[in-house]
Amino acid sequence: MMPTPTxxxxxxxxxxRAMAIGAVGGDPVSTPNLDRLIASGCHVPNAVSNYPVCSPHRAMFLTSRTPRENGVTLNVNSERALEGIGLRDGLATWASVLRDEGYRTGYIGKWHLEPPVDEDEEYGEGRRDDGVVWDAWSPPHRRFGFDFWHSYGAADRHLSPHYWVGDAQRHERLxxxxxxxxxxxxxxxGFISEAAEQDAPFALMVSLNPPHQPFDQVPERYRPAYADLDEAQLLxxxxxxxxxxxxxxxxxxxxxxxxxxxGVDEQIGRIVDALADAGVERDTVVVFTSDHGMQLGSHGLIDKNVPYEESMRVPFVLHGPGLIPAGESNELVSALDMAPTLLGLTGHADAIPVAMSGVDRSAALTARAAVSDDPAAVYYRFASRQNPSEVRGLRTRRAKFIAIWVPGAGLEIEYYDLQHDPYEQRSAPADxxxxxxxxxxxxxxxxxGDDWSGAGELRARFAV
Structure with missing residues (x-):
């Protein structure tokens, strides 16, 4: 049994992206701290983002509610705020549940779930070249269970960031x-050091923006390791x-x-060392993950928000001496599963809200139960002004089915056998x-209750 409280x-x-860890194999990266966590903890190679773009994934990660339920069907910005896109008030999150269980909760870094208002253009990052405001101050009543707050909305200034701290008002950014x-x-x-001295458990989320673009905003000290690698060595x-x-x-x-x-790997090492220095490493589960990956040239694409593995698979590494058994788990964990799983890992499975739609995978990840027989994660992409197509799909351990609804053109089907075609180079829609x-x-x-636009044609084509 997991100790309580953890x-x-x-x-x-x-x-x-999931393959950007040295111990995992794939990208030519140096990640000694993550390698150390994998060696002594649990690595989950089948962790996936149901919707591999920032805001939708984060909303599912926190609430275990689908995009239609949580209100985040697209990335949150000022244009989409006018359409009502943003995390809905009153939703339970894993943080709000733990706070109710007596935890001290904290959030540090990028949030990207608050719909910007007019004042955010002046006091946040400003209006970007696309004419849209992305950054936003989050009022204290919309922090979804996090009490300690050192955060911002969505600002891509890695070398000159800003934050709203605690009860700071919109005009009082740091x-x-x-x-x-x-x-x-x-x-x-600092949070860990102070929390370790309190007579209460703590839960902290640290949301780092790198390695997200702008890619060139990275300290020079990390560049030499990759400066002399050629195209074939890098890609x-x-x-x-x-x-x-x-x-x-x-x-x-x-x-x-x-x-x-x-550079991110170095910071992870510092956090784990801080837990040891504070004497709470054996009482703490550390989870490293991401909101999505990126294509980096695969399939002729750069970024994310596509169903390919480079975007959809995310790292999921668990560490906790005496709490997390060492080894690799073949469990499939999706963004929707992560909130109930975190509650399970901290010993609060009995407090998981009924409204959370994901599955608590903690028993399988801690070797207290067998992995699921044949789990599947739904893939979502909603239509936007920039891209009217609307996509749904299903990923299992061994295969991926993608259905793309294109207005005026109809339904396109892609199917990949991930066991025999792990790089998704041969779509087989007639399989x-x-x-x-x-x-x-x-x-x-x-x-x-998803009224996806392509449902009718999918049903007619496959007689389902």
Missing amino acids: NLVVVMADQF DVDRWSAEYETDVAI TRPNVELGTPFAADMAAIARDYFAAVT PDVPAMANRLMRRLESE
Whole structure:
């Protein structure tokens, strides 16, 4: 049984893809601290983002509610705020549950769930070149269970970040002349040191923006390890077409991206060391994860918000001496599963709200139960002004089914056998398993009340 109460530290690095850990294999990265956590903790290679873009994933991660339920169907910004897109008031999160259980809760870093209002243009990051405001101050009553607050909305200024601290008002932001990941780790270490002296458990989330773009905003000290690597050494996945101008551009990005990955890894090591220094390492579960990955040239793409593994798979590493058995777990954990799983890992499975739609995977991850027989994660992408297509899909351990509804063109189907085609280079929409996957996806969407635009044609095509 998990000891109760158990402290929790969650580190989420934005756009940190699953294969960007040295011990995992894949990208040519140096991550000695994450390698150490994997060696002594639990690594979950089948952790996936149901919606691999920032705001939708974070909303599911916190609430275990689908995008239609939690209100975050697209990335949150001022344009979409006018459409009502933003995390809905009153939703339970794993943080609010733990706070009710007597935990001291804290949030540090990027939030990106608050709809910007007019004043945020003046007091936040400002209006970007796309004409939209992304950064926003979060009022104290909309912090969803987090009491300690050292955060901002969505501002991509890694070398000159700003924060709203505690009860600071919108016009009272704190500007810092440091690399954001390093500064936020300093704040986290201070929180841990103080919380360890209190007669109460604690739960802290540290949300680092790097290695998200702007990729060149990374301290110089991390760059030398990658400066001399050529295109083939940097872009090692076979679904990247080398020798093209696009690949050359991706290689230049990869040098900075991997440098930031190494910098993030250093901060993770500092946090774990701080837990040991405070004498609470054996009472604390540390979780490292991300909101999504990035393509970095795979399939001819740069960023995310696509169903390919480079974007959809996220790192999920658990560490806790005496709490987390060492080894790799074949359990599939999706964004929707993460809130109930965190509650299970801290010993509060009995407090999981009924409204949370994900599954508590903690028993399998701590070797107290067998892994699930055949779990599946739904993939979501909602239509936007920039991209009218609307996508749903299903990922299991061995396969991925993707249905793309394109207005005026109809339904497109992709299917990948992940066991025999792990780099998704051969879509097989006529595979004999496709009808069963389509049927399974439709049952899931119906159970969620998802009125996806392509449902009618999918049902007609596969007679489901």
